[in-house]
Amino acid sequence: MKRFFSVFFSLFLASNASAGLFADEDPDAPKWEEETPQLPGFPKEADLREFFVSATTPHRYFIDTASLSVGKDGVVRYTLVVHTRGGVTNITYEGLRCATGQFKIYATGHTDGRWVMARQSAWRPIENNPTYRHHAALSHDYFCPIGNPIATPEEGREALRLGKHPSVN
Template sequence: MKRLFPVFVVLFVASNVSAGLLTDEDPDAPKWEEEVPQLPEFPREANLREFYVSATTPHRYFIDGTSLSVGKDGVVRYTLVVRTRGGVTNITFEGMRCATGQYKIYATGRADGTWAVARRSEWRPITDKPTYRHHAALAHDFFCPIGNPIATPEEGREALRLGKHPSVN
């Protein structure tokens, strides 16, 4: 008689691990809870701080220094302005969760200077791929040095002024 039980257990555990149902997290640790962010004022040209992404990108990237904040939930929030070589400007209000290596778009900017709340606001992994290289640059070089969030908005603004966080080699 063949035993099927061990195979079933292995398949059950493997499928639950891939579904994120089994984790190594401490079940007694307090659960992370995201703060409800307030939309910032629409960015002004005088408050934009350009940051370097890569030599191969044709776009220019800016952070509105006045929108930069660090929540009690550990999320660094900021307004990102991307200008393409063709003259298109994209504006988003985003959050970056350094502890998990994720970002989230809360709202997009409209041409009339108002915000449109994002229809699909979900945490996405920060990847170092050409299309999303700016998130990797922001995380590594400015807002999540050594994997930890900056402590204050001033620390982030200083990193942007210097061209990278002082703790990044």
Template sequence: MSSFMQRISQLLVCICFASLLLACAGDPIESGLDPFAPMVFKEGITKMPANPPNASTLLPFYVSQQTIFKFAVDTDSISIGADGVTRYIVVMTNPSGGQQAQYEGIRCDSFQWRLYGTLENGSWRENPLSSWRPIQNNVPNRYQASLAQGAFCNFNTQEKNIKTIVQALNPNGYGPNRFTGGTKPTNSFGVE
């Protein structure tokens, strides 16, 4: 019986050792994978739009009292990326009626924007020097801040529902964050 007991004790030692190894492999400190560590941003592939902005789906939105430009977003161009980037076409109109269209992206988690390209002579031209930049909240032409704070972001989280975004952009929409034409939009704290 003693050899049988030795085998049982050896088996128990092996099971304990294997359990210890498995426990260490799952330990975030031992494995180097910390589930609470911040995630590293990895941007997905961005393709330039196939068409210019659609005049019938351009929706004007409020930016600031100081700007002399008018701004509109092509609601058909808005895409909510799995990478956390909301991409869209914005059309800016200067006081003399000249327009410029840009394809851009906004990250809510870092409050940044990126210019992917511009519309030139009816076709999209990619911006080779494109990089993520902080969204300016205190300049007259702060349209990225208006889009982020008024429609694309829910504080620092990307809004995942396109219908909610379009309703927030619509001057006839609902809720405290909606754009209302010439009236300043506010967040829940009453701040522009």
């Protein structure tokens, strides 16, 4: 039940933030500006750490721990590797914006080891539905505990190693 309310609250914040309902209190405060991400090296099997999404998902989800970073803009960036039940592997370089409950796909990985920039790279709300449940899990359980981004990549790697961030109940 606690997890339900946490996910519900995250979704509420994300939907209202994207709708512009939470305007900056101070009009003179600096506006958030996204850093230009640098694409990481292609993931190596030895750097992949599996994480739990749900008991009902047929896929296996991994983070390339070597790609994990936290920008000065507060965005947690990582390479996601998904092995589907059908034997397909999907690789994406993504970001989580914890403050607004959003995610963004920057690039997709191809089997020949190269990155291709995403055609539509926009911030989208994190939704706890079957298609994007992994973003909700990454945000809530690993990289955005209590709605705040992890401070360092090491903190994120430790959360993955433990199976959840220590501050998540």
